[in-house]
Amino acid sequence: MSLAEYLSYVPDDLIVEILSRLPVKDLMRFRCVCKTWKSIIFDPSFVKKHLERSSKKIHLIITREEVLYDGFDYDYGDAYAIPYSINQLFENPSSDVDEDDYYQLNGYWIIGSCNGLVCLGGYHGEEDTIYEYWVQFWNPATRMKSRKSPRLHVNPCCQGFDPSNSIGFGFLYDDLSAIYKVVSVLSNCRSKKTEVWVYNLGGNCWTNIFSCPNFPILRQNGRLVNGTINWLAIDMSSSHYEERNDIIDPLVIFSVDLQKDTYKYLLLPKGLDQIPDNDQLRIVELRDRLCLYHDRNATHFVVWQMKEFGVEKSWTLLMKVTYNHLQIPYPPDRPLLPFCISENGEVLMLVNNDVLNMTFYNRRNNRVEVIPIPNNNAWWQATNYIPSLVSPFQN
Known part of the structure; x- marks a missing residue:
């Protein structure tokens, strides 16, 4: 009996049920078994069913570069985006991953990931010229990538414009409209407003959905938490704003809700102290919770967690540990990066790109384990990612 004859005796519902439990890599091979299986695997209802089953299998997309040392100075090789299982980490x-999974970024950066789609950002421009920004959508599991989006043109209206920091981006899936959206926030120094622009997957233009009082952002990538995109920003509308380095009161978290086309700002933890300047503060998303991290007095590394999103009183001190205890003899020139947290919330993985190490800190027993990053690489960014069959093209 041929395979085709054998499969004809298997009920379609059973085939769908079995296939929906398999990893995407296997499904991409099995699509070649027969036309029926290929049709099933790319059917929108099957893609949704498979995504629902995969949603608990969180991975990371890690941006990494090879570090080269010639005996006198350090240099960096090509940048790659590579999927890792959190369990593996x-x-x-x-351990390392198969080189077939490496994706060379070629000047792009990762804006974010949602439902298995990774949003890549690119820009072009020179000083005192119009800057052009665009995005592409990439599915690492299926290796499909969309065309470039239409350009977002930005006129640098002041000498302080920085093409990599004066404009911010975020990426999410809008459940209400069932549309993947890229949001961009831009501080317009002429109007003294923050402009919020949106591009929809498959659309033909960027749309300015609203403007609001100026909240200059301090970091480029917005963090997706609870259906909103969040940036660390300066609250220039605050009546007590002063351009001083010894206070952090004007800093807030600027939060955009694309379902409601609204914004709000969230206050930082009240317990923050001894922060020398704004550059010491960063935000990150860990296990669907917004976190804030910073150096304190060049002696401690500190991480805060907002346990209930939007509730400022829910800020909780997640860790406050000396560098010495983390087996770091001196404060790193580059900030430690919280990459991920274990499922039970007890172990944090930190990356130290000064010495190319991973540090695992156990909050329960205060233990520390330090392991070299594989292949002498620097790891710059970690983005939550779920392997899926979701198409990067307009449906």
Whole structure:
């Protein structure tokens, strides 16, 4: 009996049920078994069913560069985006992934990831010229990538414009409209307003959905938490704003809700102290919770967690540990990066790109384990990612 004859005896519902439990890599191979399987695997209802089953299998897309040392100075090689299983990072952190999974970024950066789609950002421009920004959508599991989006043209209206920091981007899936959206926030120094622009997957233009009082952002990538995109920003509308380095009162978290086309700002933890300047503060998303991290007095590394999004009183001190205890003899020139947290919330994985190490800190027993990053690489960014069959093209 041929395979085709055998499969004809298997009920379609059973085939769908079995296939929906398999990893995307297997499904991409099995699509070649027969036309029926290929049709099933790319059917929108099956893609949705498979995504629902995969939603608990969180991975990371890690942006990394090879570090080259010539005996006198350090240099960096090409930048790659590589998917890692979080379980792999905690259970076998010294292992590497198959080189077939490497994706060379070629000047792009990762804006964010949602439902298995990774949003890549690119820009072009020179000083005192119009800057052009665009995005592409990439599915690492299926290796499909969209065309470039239409350009977002930005006129640098002041000498302080920085093409990599004066404009911010974020990426999310709007459940109400069932549309993947890229949001951009731009501080317009002429109007003294923050402009919020949106591009929809498959659309033909960027749309300015609203403007609001100026909140200059301090970091480029917005953090997706609870259906909103969030940036650390300066509250220039505050009546007590002063351009001083010894206070952090004007800093807020600027939060955009694309379902409602609204914004709000969230206050930082009240317990923040001894922060020398704004550059010490950063935000990150860990296990669907907004976190804030910083150096304190060049002696401690501190991480805060907002346990209930939007509730400022829910800020909780997640860790406050000396560099010495983390087996770091001196404060790193580059800030430590919280990459991920274990499922039970007890172990944080930190990356130290000064010495190319991963540090695992156990909050419960205060233990520390330090492991070299594989292949002498620097790891710059970690983005939550779920392998899926979601198409990067307009449906």
